[in-house]
Amino acid sequence: MLSYTAQKRFPGKFYSALAGFIEPGETFEDAVAREMWEEAGVNVWDIKYHSGQPWPYPANLMVGFYARADSSQAIRVDLDNELVDARWFTRSELLEVLGHPIGGKFGSNEYKKMAESTEGRNNQQTPHLNPTYEDKPAARDDPPFRLPPVTAIAGVLIRDWVEGKIGFAPASEPKSQLTWLRSNL
DSSP: OEEEEEETTSOSSBEEEOOOOOOTTOOHHHHHHHHHHHHHOOOEEEEEEEEEEEETTTTEEEEEEEEEEOTTSOOOSSSSSOEEEEEEEOHHHHHHHHTSTTTTOOOHHHHHHHHHHHHTSOOTTOOOSOTTOOOOOOOTTOOSSBOOOTTSHHHHHHHHHHTTOSOOSSOOOOOOSOHHHHHTO
């Protein structure tokens, strides 16, 4: 079970994997645990590296991880005011969206909005990374929400989880990755 968030910089119902930045002296795994806790109040454990991706908005390296979490935990969106919504999704809910013609694709308007919000400028020449997708106005048959395309690491993480490519050994007990953080709050 993964949690996905609707971030304020993306209009409409766009859910993606939680993201954040690493702090000086922090391991990647510590950053994952801290960001999940700070942004959504969710404790995670068994944090595993998935993959990395250069991200040109503006010039970063995205590093993808997956982790165990208890989906019965309440998710909070009031902790740092970065999230509009966050929730747990089932594989079948995500499969429905991914199976929709525009559920996991971006058109040039979405890329333009993303570039404008992350770079703080009006980018008229945003490259189109999916030439088979045409921008379309909202229709009655639109998916209930949208997901990142496979050109983004979040899209790959989501699809790999839905397709069962991300797995763990038999269930382990929750181990707090945040002992140091909670003791310092």
